[in-house]
Amino acid sequence: MATVHKINEDLVKERQKCTFNVQELTYLLDGGEEVTKERREFENILRNVKELQDEVPEVYLSHKERYENAVRKTCILQNVRNDFEKKREVLSPRNIFRAGYAVIKDVSPFFLHNGMFVPTIIGQGTPEQQAEWLPKAKAMAIIGTYAQTELGHGTFIRGLETTATYDAKTEEFILNSPKVTSYKWWPGGLGTTVNHCITVAQLYINGKKYGIHPFIVQIRDLETHKPLPGIKVGEIGPKMGFATANNGFLGFQNFRIPRKNMLMKNAQVLKDGTFVKGMNEKLTYGTMVMVRVNIVSDSAFHTAMAATIAVRYAAVRHQSQLKAKEPEVQIIDYLTQQHKLFIAIATSHAFSNTYTWLYQAYLKVVEDLGKQKQDHLPELHALSCCLKATSSRDAGVIVEQCRLACGGHGYMASSNLPIIYGYTTAAITYEGEHTVLLLQTARYLMKAWMSALEGKVLAPSVAYLVDWLKSDKQRWQNTPEVIVKGFQHVAAGKIKDAFDAIQKHVKAGKDYEDAWNLASVQLIKASEAHSRAILCDGYLRETVRTSSSVSPSLAKVLNHLVQLYIVYWTLETAGDLLVYSNIGKDDIAVLKEKYEELLALIRPNAVGLVDAFDISDEILQSTLGSYDGRVYERLMEEAMKSPLNKEPVNQSFHKYLKPFIKKAKL
Ligand SMILES: CCCCC/C=C\C/C=C\C/C=C\CCC(=O)SCCNC(=O)CCNC(=O)[C@H](O)C(C)(C)COP(=O)(O)OP(=O)(O)OC[C@H]1O[C@@H](n2cnc3c(N)ncnc32)[C@H](O)[C@@H]1OP(=O)(O)O
Numbered sequence: 001m002a003t004v005h006k007i008n009e010d011l012v013k014e015r016q017k018c019t020f021n022v023q024e025l026t027y028l029l030d031g032g033e034e035v036t037k038e039r040r041e042f043e044n045i046l047r048n049v050k051e052l053q054d055e056v057p058e059v060y061l062s063h064k065e066r067y068e069n070a071v072r073k074t075c076i077l078q079n080v081r082n083d084f085e086k087k088r089e090v091l092s093p094r095n096i097f098r099a100g101y102a103v104i105k106d107v108s109p110f111f112l113h114n115g116m117f118v119p120t121i122i123g124q125g126t127p128e129q130q131a132e133w134l135p136k137a138k139a140m141a142i143i144g145t146y147a148q149t150e151l152g153h154g155t156f157i158r159g160l161e162t163t164a165t166y167d168a169k170t171e172e173f174i175l176n177s178p179k180v181t182s183y184k185w186w187p188g189g190l191g192t193t194v195n196h197c198i199t200v201a202q203l204y205i206n207g208k209k210y211g212i213h214p215f216i217v218q219i220r221d222l223e224t225h226k227p228l229p230g231i232k233v234g235e236i237g238p239k240m241g242f243a244t245a246n247n248g249f250l251g252f253q254n255f256r257i258p259r260k261n262m263l264m265k266n267a268q269v270l271k272d273g274t275f276v277k278g279m280n281e282k283l284t285y286g287t288m289v290m291v292r293v294n295i296v297s298d299s300a301f302h303t304a305m306a307a308t309i310a311v312r313y314a315a316v317r318h319q320s321q322l323k324a325k326e327p328e329v330q331i332i333d334y335l336t337q338q339h340k341l342f343i344a345i346a347t348s349h350a351f352s353n354t355y356t357w358l359y360q361a362y363l364k365v366v367e368d369l370g371k372q373k374q375d376h377l378p379e380l381h382a383l384s385c386c387l388k389a390t391s392s393r394d395a396g397v398i399v400e401q402c403r404l405a406c407g408g409h410g411y412m413a414s415s416n417l418p419i420i421y422g423y424t425t426a427a428i429t430y431e432g433e434h435t436v437l438l439l440q441t442a443r444y445l446m447k448a449w450m451s452a453l454e455g456k457v458l459a460p461s462v463a464y465l466v467d468w469l470k471s472d473k474q475r476w477q478n479t480p481e482v483i484v485k486g487f488q489h490v491a492a493g494k495i496k497d498a499f500d501a502i503q504k505h506v507k508a509g510k511d512y513e514d515a516w517n518l519a520s521v522q523l524i525k526a527s528e529a530h531s532r533a534i535l536c537d538g539y540l541r542e543t544v545r546t547s548s549s550v551s552p553s554l555a556k557v558l559n560h561l562v563q564l565y566i567v568y569w570t571l572e573t574a575g576d577l578l579v580y581s582n583i584g585k586d587d588i589a590v591l592k593e594k595y596e597e598l599l600a601l602i603r604p605n606a607v608g609l610v611d612a613f614d615i616s617d618e619i620l621q622s623t624l625g626s627y628d629g630r631v632y633e634r635l636m637e638e639a640m641k642s643p644l645n646k647e648p649v650n651q652s653f654h655k656y657l658k659p660f661i662k663k664a665k666l
């Protein structure tokens with residue numbers, strides 16, 4: 001039987017101080033009591049699977065052992081999931097994603113199978129193609145990944161070099177990687193795990209290029225797992241994080257696949273080689289839009305994990321005295337510590353709220369596309385790009401801030417903050433590099449600005465541009481609603497400035513593309529400001545909406561958090577607000593005080609708020625952040641697992657140190 005330890009006394013006191021019902025907030029964050037129950041039930045089953053317990057912490061395993069252990073555990077996880085889903089509902093993707101952490105500790109080699117392979121078959125395949133591959137993929141009789149990026153190109157996907165040349169005689173495509181730069185590079189699981197992949201390649205018919213399209217390709221023998229003839233596949237080696245994701249490379253040499261393997265929901269190649277264009281060629285990029293939306297949810301979760309670790313640790317940790325002769329204080333009582341940590345809690349809420357409405361917008365566009373309507377696609381693309389970019393970047397900054405807030409112990413692998421950081425920082429690059437995605441949104445914003453100048457009706461997310469053009473700047477008030485308007489004014493002002501900068505360069509004789517490049521620093525700043533306005537506006541609106549359906553005590557805390565988020569960003573961007581809105585120096589002084597008041601209001605609820613994220617110790621995997629707060633004991637227990645502590649004298653002493661010291665003495 002597992003030993004039950006006493007909960008740290010500081011944490012007990014913190015939990016007694018909490019003014020709201022933690023469970024109520026957990027249900028709200030999960031999307032309902034049923035979802036929480038389902039999640040807890042599944043996590044509980046996993047907790048009791050003996051084979052999933054690691055005897056040796058993963059950090060001490062070799063690269064190869066770590067991967068093999070991850071595959072072993074992923075297969076067990078999948079079987080447990082299948083059994084669970086046979087008896088009950090299909091688990092929600094978010095619950096699967098969370099539970100995965102309790103098992104893999106890092107990134108699963110099956111991540112891309114569930115994250116992109118299956119969704120691409122659904123999003124890009126015809127009903128016949130779905131009928132052929134989906135049952136096998138869902139049951140994991142075939143395992144796949146999404147192979148788009150190449151050594152030479154990740155961002156500019158129109159420049160991909162893998163070719164798929166149609167041979168009408170045999171009704172096949174011939175796949176080739178003409179140069180080293182054409183090799184696929186990065187896809188998760190591709191190294192040694194998957195036997196199939198979605199390959200994105202340039203389509204050629206009768207010598208004519210038809211752009212990039214997705215193909216479903218079997219790359220390994222299903223029985224022997226050996227690469228099929230014409231396939232060169234392998235793993236790309238160690239990275240900053242993603243240790244067990246098994247990212248790989250892939251090259252093709254005259255590799256033939258049947259015509260039906262081109263995913264043809266959007267564009268088709270008929271038997272005789274006729275190319276049938278789709279409604280919009282950018283629909284081929286559909287899986288990326290979906291994943292960008294999901295990354296907002298991932299960012300919320302990673303921020304919640306880091307906040308849970310750092311807030312609990314800050315409640316347990318005592319260091320220095322505030323006043324002489326008084327005991328050392330809990331570090332959470334330093335205002336600077338609250339400044340580092342409470343924004344982490346609020347940010348996670350901001351992203352969760354944003355994901356809720358963004359995901360609904362995504363579903364609406366998918367529904368519309370089914371009816372051949374694509375009016376809202378450009379707006380969704382612009383929103384998913386800037387919100388993916390901003391949420392992943394903010395999450396990266398916050399996770400690092402939480403690590404720093406844990407002092408030296410935050411640097412320990414056993415704090416789990418390094419792994420969480422490895423994950424969050426990767427998300428800033430993958431699925432569309434940060435700057436590149438901000439520039440995609442900027443492209444949309446420039447068009448929106450032009451439409452606003454022409455007096456056209458704009459999509460809801462940019463409608464503030466019309467208001468800004470029509471009205472004088474609103475009289476400043478330090479209310480959340482007026483501050484959000486202020487953020488919109490900053491965005492509108494920066495959008496106008498970037499637009500004018502482009503025009504200035506064009507008037508001076510530059511090509512539009514060069515003018516764009518010359519204005520691009522301003523363009524990304526405009527995009528960031530737009531993103532912040534969207535985040536604050538959406539978070540505020542969602543909080544107002546949910547507040548009416550929760551208990552008054554919880555509504556009050558949610559209100560403190562949203563205010564903290566808005567005031568924090570007001571103070572962070574005060575310079576911009578002074579330039580573009582009616583805020584005055586005195587308003588900023590008042591908001592500084594307001595911010596300090598909010599920190600004080602949140603302080604008694606800090607531990608309750610992170611408890612409400614309901615991240616189990618098995619998922620958190622942190623010596624610093626466990627529910628019971630046994631920080632020092634756990635640090636020592638984990639240190640004792642080091643192989644270097646298994647023998648009193650390491651052999652290197654006899655081999656190297658002893659002769660070295662002897663020589664030094666002479
Ligand atoms: C809830 C639980 C979650 C669990 C898991 C969640 C997630 C995790 C899963 C997996 C993630 C793990 C690993 C990541 C895997 C990858 O990284 S896969 C590879 C991703 N690669 C990229 O993202 C590449 C980025 N590049 C691009 O997207 C494009 O090249 C580009 C930058 C957009 C440019 O494309 P281009 O064709 O050159 O277009 P151009 O800039 O010329 O624009 C033309 C018009 O097209 C519009 N447009 C562009 N993209 C889209 C789109 N996706 N949808 C709709 N429209 C689009 C663009 O706005 C332009 O419109 P105009 O009207 O002409 O202005």
Ligand SMILES: Cc1cc2nc3c(=O)[nH]c(=O)nc-3n(C[C@H](O)[C@H](O)[C@H](O)COP(=O)(O)OP(=O)(O)OC[C@H]3O[C@@H](n4cnc5c(N)ncnc54)[C@H](O)[C@@H]3O)c2cc1C
Nearest residue numbers: 146147148149153154155186187188426430431432433435
């Ligand atoms: C952990 C991880 C997992 C991944 N998994 C997968 C996967 O499963 N499948 C897959 O296909 N891919 C995957 N990728 C690849 C990933 O999608 C690409 O790395 C990403 O899209 C960025 O492309 P790139 O590497 O070509 O960067 P580059 O485009 O070369 O970026 C380098 C620099 O150039 C700048 N830059 C590039 N173009 C422009 C421009 N137009 N304007 C201004 N600046 C520009 C960028 O801002 C950046 O600073 C993964 C990557 C990582 C790190």
